[in-house]
Amino acid sequence: MSEFKRPLLDVKNLKQHFKVNKKFTVKAVDGVSFQIKHGETYGLVGESGSGKSTIGRSIIRLYNPTSGSIVFDGKEMAGKLDKEREDFLRTNMQMIFQDPMASLNPRKKVIEIITQGLEIQGLYDSTEERVAKGLDTLEQVGLSREFANRYPHQFSGGQRQRVGIARALIMNPQLVIADEAISALDVSIQAQIVNLLKDIQEDRGLSYLFIAHDLSMVKYISDRIGVLHQGYLLETGTKEEIFNNPIHPYTRSLLSAIPHPNPITEKHRKSLHYSYEGSGFTYSLGEEHQLTDTHSVWVEPDKFDKVLNEAMAVPVS
Secondary structure (H helix, E strand, O other): OOOOOOOOEEEEEEEEEEEOOOOOEEEEEEEEEEEEOOOOEEEEEOOOOOOHHHHHHHHOOOOOOOEEEEEEOOEEOOOOOOHHHHHHHHHHEEEEOOOOOOOOOOOOOHHHHHHHHHHHOOOOOOHHHHHHHHHHHHHHOOOOHHHHHOOHHHOOHHHHHHHHHHHHHOOOOOEEEEEOOOOOOOHHHHHHHHHHHHHHHHHHOOEEEEEEOOHHHHHHHOOEEEEEEOOEEEEEEEHHHHHHOOOOHHHHHHHHOOOOOOHHHHHHOOOOOOOHHHHOOOHHHOEEEEOOOOOEEEEOHHHHHHHHHHHHHOOOO
16 A cells, blocks of 8 residues: 555544542543545544543544554554654644643743754754754744743743644644644634744645534635544534534534524524433444545444434534
8 A cells, every 4th residue: 555545543442441449440532443545634622521632642643542443654553662663653733722821831032942853863963953953944834043041931822822833743743633632722823823834744745634613614724524522423424524524413513513603593592401310322332424425423233223314304504
């Protein structure tokens, strides 16, 4: 299989369980599978506590996955990593965190924060070369070189997030995991950051795993979208399929909650209520059902026809 036909990231049956005590284990992620192609943005959405951030942290190996397969650029990243694969992962996959202040060392200058990865991986021969690369990267994310010797507390929230983006980009990664990267920012700044990410992607051919709960922003930036609930990927498809033809009741309830900018339309909007306890579903008994080559839904086999018929009969307004 050629490099371009093979997905950049192929996650299969990923499970991330956290043992609380001898009798209780939290199953944060329980059998999730999806792919990300070269140059593609895959949006992962769901309510708080659904397992979105856990998936991102498991893929980049901040957590050791309980089980499953994570194939990144043809290399298996689950299980115990040898030094060669770990160095490959740390160089070619980067993460942008939710809280830019908490993820930046307050005792280091911005240029030190940005170039730390280069130093750890032994890239470039001298400090001068690393600094030059850092200054160039600062400009690419819309910050002046004059900011290089400032500390994180001297920046606004949006500027700090640009520093976080620069720290990720300087490694020249193939995949960037944006973990709620805009949720802590003002709405106007969110748009600037998302447009910056899109421009960088167009320039560098990057792939993104974009984790968020803001459906409108996910629709704007993503090529394909996965809907997560209680550790299960309930529906995945192109953004057109998810927004124009949602099938799973949980997906439909999320979309029905998006407010309309038109006050007249908003007045008559009806939100669909979804409760797992009252839904009649048992996620652990579900199976993946393919609707098209790109659109699939996770539901028990004996409930699939009912779910499909209900989705067709009552479209989301």
